[in-house]
Structure formats: structure tokens, C-alpha cells
Amino acid sequence: MPPRLFVGVDVGSLSTDLVLLNDQGKVLSEIIIATGVNGAEAAEIAFDEALSETELTRGDISAVTATGYGRASVAFATGKTTEISCHGVGAHQLFPNTGTVIDIGGQDSKVIQIDARGRMLDFTMNDKCAAGTGRFLEVMADRLELDLGELSNPLNLEGETAPISSTCTVFAESEVISLLAKHTPREQIVNGLQRSIVNRIWSMVTSIGVQGEVTLTGGVANNKGLVLLLEAQLGRPVNVPDNPQIVGALGAAHIALKGYSQG
Amino acid sequence: MMNIPNRKEYLQQQSQSGQQIMGVLPALYPREMLWAFDILPAEIWDPPGDILHANAHLQATICPVVKRSLEFILKEPDIINAGYLFPHTCDSLQNLATQVKDLIGVPVPVYSFYNPKGEFNRTTRQYYTDILGDFQTILEQQHGSLDRKKLSTACKLGHKIDSRRLELQNARMTDRLPLSNSEYFQLIRAGEYLQPEDYLKLLDAISIPDEPIPNDKARIMVSGILPPHPDMLEYFDDLHLSLVADDLLAGSRRIPRIKLDPPQDPMEYLTERFFLLPPCSTKAGSLDERFRYLNKRIGNSQAQGVLFNIVKFCEPELFDHHLMVKALKDTGIPVLSMDTELQGGLSGQDKTRIEALGELLRDRMVS
């Protein structure tokens, strides 16, 4: 009997991530590519890449769960689940004691409470505006003429922080322009931006409450300075996966596996 | 199965046949009084279309109900031939009433009707009766003396509509109303513009079976000012999520919470009716009462979760919302809050939220 294999694919606004699992839950392949303008196509490309990497064919795959914004457009999916459930399951797989997941994605930030089995108990998402999301950082990086990597330099917690008080991306951008006009050092502005995101996340966290270990997912988790600030604000350490972007796809793959085994 | 006339076409027809039509803004007003003067109230909550002209009169942080209503008024639609009525609902509508009347100016009369605020007692009751009388006097200046018999008939008609609405609500909560989410709220909202006789016919045509219809959908109560946009209601239908109960200003908050005795004295009846309306943010009564009421509706409808459909910048709702969400979460009820600016189309974010609520409720059903 051929091995049973499962795929989770997360078609996000910025990147499309794919995870291939065997029936023991072992990760055989991880793919991250830019989504571009066509999510459906990105999913196909990621799928083909994973298959060629592992020398498999589509016929070898037992079930595929799609998640993320483009979840409805993935033609080869056998099921779809929101990224909220997927991040919960994915975080639980990586850090089984996780009780709270903070996902800072490209368009959305969310705080998810999960139980000991990784099932969602409650969740909250950011307002419609992009404050407190990856998009916010992207806009600001652009304005500061830094790339996203430079924006994520570990900040000096003792260092000076330029006040960015607006929680609206558009307003915050004009604040950044004013600060630049006043020759405020860029490091201080970066500190201010990170502080602003953490404040925003903090509001969501307090509205839902923290329980168990906290796991941070989504691409913004690579921002070391932000993680430090968040830990300081939470007063506890935060689990950061090696590859925080892939957590949604990982969760989706596990949902495919579980759904298949439960028939 | 239901044949509900389109709002615009229906009102155009009415207007062509010489009917007097008054544009009424949200939310609470003695509709029976208008009927008795042969005026058809056409309620204005969320007129569709782009907001263009209203932005020249209102700031960006004013709620879309107010903005859309003003946009509608600025078009000076012919069908509104008997004027506008602004019930006192919130600070923004209060000011809009005088802004339209005193600063912008419209070619038809502008009326207002104060709704008392806070916790009610005998003094409030006396005042409500007084302002009903004042309202009558003001309408008489334009429309001639009130025919008491007509008022009495109107109250009886109103009473029948309320009673039927209450039956339908209860039927929906107990799975005896085979209507989709979209159909149900379309039916409810038809009361915003139909002639009472037509509306009653429509309501009476719906049959209510004695036995519940098997329902494996996840059950949700929706609270807020307005039901979700029809596009969103369809999405709920697609996902097998059933909005079994509502706590909406445009819905159950405008129907007395218990069945009243048939009207004897019209003014007494209308006063009684107002004070038997369910707790509502816009009347600003006790928070404890409101929470107890919500909890009771959740129990009666066996709702597993609550959706708060919050109109952006709606201050009355936003204050209560925070405390209601807290209290509901304490009792273990999942809550989803969504902002709406009352336009159509579903964003990816909206879909994700609704689906996630569905996943959460189904997870709970399994365990």
C-alpha cells in the first residue's frame, strides 16, 4: 500500500506556503513562494515544486486543505479551512503547550485561543485598517527607504523611541514624514513603529486574554525587535517557530491528515 | 415562495397613486399615528449607492446610516412628498434633523419625535403620552384633524402586525420557520415601507408548522442596528449558519417583547407599546436588563454564538457592545464582532471571520 500523504497550502496576500506531510505527521517538504497577482497559479506552482522535490505525483496525495485568502481558488484542494483554525493547529503541532497564538500576517493580525488539543476556543482580528499588520510595516519601510529586513533589526530596548501615536496607517505615514522632516534618526522611528504595532497587538491580546504558552506566527515574527518588545509587554517569553510563515500551511496539512483519518 | 415587492418600485407606485409618503429615519416612532393621517412611512436606514454629496455636509467620522440618509435626502426624491421624520435616536441623527431643517433646507416639512432616554418610570410615561399629543397637533397643522376612528383602526392593525411578527420570531427561534437567512430578513425589512395591510397579508401568508423542522445548522443570534448586508446573509446561508434570533434595532427591538392586549384607548395603547419594547442601546436603559434580555433570547433560540454587526462609528452600539461582549464571554458564548459601512460585497476578511466563527461553533458541536 502506497504511503498516505497530505498537503496544506496557505495562499496569503504576500506569500503562498505549502507543507507536505506523511501520515505520521512528518514534514517532507516546505515551499514558500510569492503569491503575486494570481493566488490559484501560485498554489499550483508551489504544489508542483513540492512534488518534484519529493519525486511524487498528484495521484500520491490523499488530501489537500487550502487556507488563507486564496483558499477558495485552489483547484486541487479537497477541503478548505480558515487560517485562524490552521494557525491554531499548526502552533499546537510545533509547541504543544500553546494556549495563545498571535499571528501577524500581511493583511490581518489575529489572536487565537486554543485548547490542549489545538482546537480554537476564541479568536479576535484587527480592524479593517491595516494598522498592526505586515502591510503596515511594509508601507513604513517604504517610506523610510529601508527593506523589511532592515526594519527588523533588534532594537535597543533602552534606546530612544520616536512617538508614533496614530494607529491608522495613513496617519502614521504622515507622522513618519514629519519625523523625517525633523531629522529624527531612523532607528528611533523604527523603534516607534515597532512600539505602535505591539500596542495594537496588545489591545487584541487583552480583549481575549492570555492562557498557556504564547506562540507567535506569521512573517512578522521574524522581526526580532518586535518579538523582544512583545515579550516585554506580555511579561513572558514567546515561542517563535524557525519558520513562522509556514505555520498556517502546516496546520492545514494536519487538518487534511486528521480529516482523512477520521473518514 | 414569498412575493415581496421591491422597495423603490413599491413606493413609486404608491406615490403615483397619490399616496402621501413620509421619509422616516431610524428608529422608534408611532407609525400608527402616521397611518391614521393616511401617511405611509417609508423608512430610510441604508439607501444604496455611493456617498457623494453628503460628504460636503458631514465629517468623515460620522456613521454611514446618517451619511447615507443625508445622501438620499439631498437627492430630493419626488416620492417623499409628506416630509421627513427624525425620531430622536442618537446625537448624530439629532443634529442631522436640525441641519437638514435649519441649514440645508428641503422642499418638504421636517418633523422630529423625541424618544425618552434612560430608565423609565411614571414621569417618563406621562411625558410620552404628552409628546404623542404634541405630535398629533403638529401633524394636524398640515393634514387636518385626526380622525380618532382611523387611529383606532391603525392601532388594531399595528397590534396584529406586532403579534404576527412575534409569532414568526418565536417560530424562527424554534426551527418552525422554513426561511433562509436572506428571506427572513427581507421579510422583516419589508415592514419598513409596505402599507400595513399589505405587510400583514405578507406575514399571514407564511405558514408556521406545529413541529420543528430538523436543523443541523450552527445557530447564531445577530445583534446590532441592521441585519448583515444581503450579500453576507447569503454567505451565511452557503455556510449552513443559521441566524435563528435577532437583537436588531431594525428587527426585534421594534416589536414589543410580549403580546399586548388589543388596543382600547389608542394613546394609552401607543404609550404602553413603547414601554414594552425590548432593551435597546438607543434608549440607553439599564445594562443589566439588556444583558439579561440578550441571555434570555440566546436561551430561547439555543443560539451557540452571537454576531455583533456594528455600524461603523455608531456610538450607542459601541458603548453597550463592549460590556455585552464581556458579559457574554464570561458565560462562555463565542462572539464575533464585525464592522459594517453598509455597502455590498464581501471582503476576504469578512469571509474569513464568518467561516472561522462557523468552524468554532462546529468544533464545539462535535465535542
Place this chain on the structure above:
Amino acid sequence: MSLAKSLKFKFMKDYGAPALLTFQNFKKRKPRPIPEAFGPPLKANQRLKEILTRHYFLSRYVPGVKKVAWVTSGAPVELLRAFDFYTIYPENHSALVGAKKQGADYCGIAESDGFSQDLCSYARIDLGHMLSGKTPAGKLPKPDLLFCSNNICQTVLYWYKAIAHELDIPLIHFDAPFVTTQQTEADVRYMAQQLQDMIPVLERISGKIFYLDDLEVILKRSMESSQTWGTILKEMQAKPAPMTIFDAFGHLAPIVSLRGLPVAEDYYHILLEEVQDRVARGIGAITEERYRLIWDNIAIWYKVRYLATFFAERKMNFVSATYTNAWAETTGYLDVKDPWNSMAKTYGQIILNNNLKHRLDLMKSMINDYGVHGMVMHSTRSCKPYSVGQFDLRKALNTELDLPAVILDADIADERVWSEQQIQTRLEAFCETLEDQVSAT
């Protein structure tokens, strides 16, 4: 009430507070240099500071001695004074927090608890204070009673309901029907009856019996203070005006929050005397007053100094405001012989509870009486009753009086919505128009 607490309160009142004030004066830093554009500061500033410091200081010793009430700025506080409540004005406190540029901090606390960022910042600051105990005033006593009226906005009712719920204390609400054309007999009857209905409730909470003659004395004092305040504002018709409206924003505090007490009455006599003396001697609030302006809406508390300096440097002085005028406008209705009806008329018809035709007419006469050249409207996110309609008011004033005007989109106490670059550009453009127009005439 305990004897020990009463003695302590009396001691603090007679010795503690004066000692504190002496100490504060002693340790006082060198006063900030006054920019050249301004005339000599008012001497009454010192007295005002003492009164307010003393009021907040004594409030710490009040619990157990007097019952404490939190009150809205438009509520008929005279009735509470007849029961000897110690009153705290959360709006005043939120303005203080705003002026100290701490508004965003306090708002953040309320937002973290789940209150929406779109709610009034006075309310968010106050809820932030309630949730955290933080205050720049040292310590505020917990209320025994909340007293609000929706004559300034419906928002206060929601805000006070939230406090009443959280702290589990009684709330008395005075429902003031909005005046769409004119106040009706039914409105007056309703309000007068509500006031009388409150008596047994207030007797129970305060443990004191109501005497009508006490109320009459308080009403008389309130009326006189308001009238004196009105006279002070009228002195600003003089050219140059003896103070700026930014001064008046500060000197407003006693008429709002100590109305009906002897201290407020005495204070306004002192201020009036000084202002009249300045008029007689031709001393202006700014060194050279070339243009006279009117302010609409509540102050932008965290930018008062910035705005005052910006305009003073351009020889522009604010000589009038709808906001400061509100506590002088309707007190003429007060009548000690008919307390209930007259309070209904006074409190039911204040500017924010009255229609926009009334507001337009009032502004027109103010512009005329005070020789105003231009108008600055603060459109504030926090306050719908003050802000909804401003665009059309501006248009009407511009059409009828050819009055240049600018609208500033800002907030009363949440500094996060202030965008300095945008506002500066707008203000400069406004000043250019104003200068052109005035020099052309």
C-alpha cells in the same frame, strides 16, 4: 460619617490645603518666559490654580465625610449642592489629562479593555482612569453617586452607565429633550418633575433632608456667578480684548465645576475686577491685536499653548467662543421663586441641546458684538453634538457675513489624531485669507 474623618477633613481644609499651596508656591519653578506676542498675564491665574489645586487636594479627605458625586458639565448640580455632595467633574479631569498630553495613554487603557477607539476621548480617558486608578491629580475619590444629563450629549449617559455598571453605584440621569424648534410645555413639565422625583433618592443616598430654601440660596449664587462670568466675557468686546479665549478656557473651570459654591462666586468678582481694570488701562491679552477671531467647539486641550502662540504671533486674538459662552447663555432663565421650571428652562436650552438655527443666530450676534474678523472651527471626533452641522454653519456664516473660516479636524483630548503638518498648512492659509480680507476693507 465618622468624627475622626470629619476632623481630618476640617483640618486639611483649614491648614493642610493652605500649607500645600504655600509649599507649591515656594518650590515653584521659575515661570516659563512669556513670548513677546503676549501682554502681561492675568493675576487671577494664580488664584485659579489655588482654587483648583485645593479642590482636588481636599477630595482625598472627603470619603467618609461627604458623599461624592461625579457630575457632567451640563447637569443641574445646584440640586446636589442642596445635599452637600462633594462634586467631581470627569470632563474637567479628562481635559486636565488632555492638557498634560497624557490623553493617548489613558485612552489606550480603555481601548485595551475593549472600548472602541471611535468613542469620545473624554469618556475613554475617564474609563482609563477608572480601570487603572491613574490620575495627574494625585488621587480622586470613588463616587457614591453618578449624576448626568444628556443635555450636552447622549454620550455621557452611555459613559456614566458604564461606570455605574463597573463600580456598582447609583446613577441619576436627567433626561433633557432636544429642542428642535422650541421648548414645549411638556418638555418643561417633564424635566421639572424629574428634578422633584430625584429628591427622595438624593435624600436616601446623602442621608440629608432636602430644604427648599437651601436650594434657593444655591440657585441664587449660581445665577450670580454665571452672570458675572457673562459680564467678564462681554468685557472682551473691548479693543484690545483684555484676555484671550485660551485664558477663558482655563477660567471656565470654576463656573463648570464649582458652580453654586461661594468660592466660584468670589472668584469671578476678582477676575471681573481685574479684567475691567485692564480694559480701563487698555492692556490687551496680546501685544498687538490686529485681527479678532471666534472659536467654535471645545478646546484642543493638548494644543492650547501652540494655538495661542501661533495666533498671537500673527497679531490675532480669539475674543469669543461658543464654548465659553455656554455657561452664561441660559442662566437668565433661573428664578429662585420657580426653581423647578426655571431649572428645566435653563438646562434644557443650553447650546448643545438647542437646534442649529439657534446656534447660527447666536454665532452671528457674537460675531457682530465682538467685532470678529474670522472663525476657527474645531471639528472634534469626540463630540457629535458640537461637530455635526459645522460644515453648514460655516457655509452660512461665510455666505451671510462673508466671514473667513477654517475647520481643524482634531480631537479634544486624544492627541493621536492631531496631524501638525496638515493643520499648520491649513492655519497659515487661513491667516493669509484673513489678512487679505481685512486689509482690503
